[in-house]
Ligand SMILES: *[C@@H]1O[C@H](CO)[C@@H](O)[C@H](O)[C@H]1NC(C)=O
């Protein structure tokens with residue numbers, strides 16, 4: 001005789017929760033995390049290369065001229081283990097850092113994950129600065145990393 005782990009009532013309940021999880025992951029409760037890179041270096045040679053990766057994705061090398069922007073966005077996975085990091089290279093100078101990893105990156109949710117997050121990295125001659133607002137003004141940028 002077969003033994004069913006779910007009763008007649010538990011199965012619909014389980015389906016309901018599985019749906020809830022799928023929906024939650026898909027849209028309203030899972031806002032976008034936007035990473036924006038701006039080349040604010042004072043000269044065009046050597047070029048600035050930005051290469052971002054996660055465990056699953058290699059976004060390739062992007063070359064930015066002064067004034068150029070490069071951006072990408074993603075959603076955090078259900079277990080909140082989404083981890084993106086970027087390698088910046090400018091001539092002999094390079095820097096590698098996490099652009100999103102839980103609360104361990106400088107780009108993170110201060111409060112609740114309910115709105116889209118905007119992390120704008122301004123790459124400059126001597127350092128990389130970060131602003132955590134949607135349309136940053138120069139005073140929103142804070143020092144993040146040196147080369
Ligand atoms: C960086 O470059 C952009 C695009 O040229 C410019 O709008 C912005 O004011 C610059 N920001 C800083 C902090 O120099």
Ligand SMILES: *[C@@H]1O[C@H](CO)[C@@H](O)[C@H](O)[C@H]1NC(C)=O
Pocket residue numbers: 045046090091092093147
């Ligand atoms: C790299 O950084 C040094 C200072 O740390 C700077 O003098 C140099 O011009 C930078 N740029 C390149 C392309 O190496």
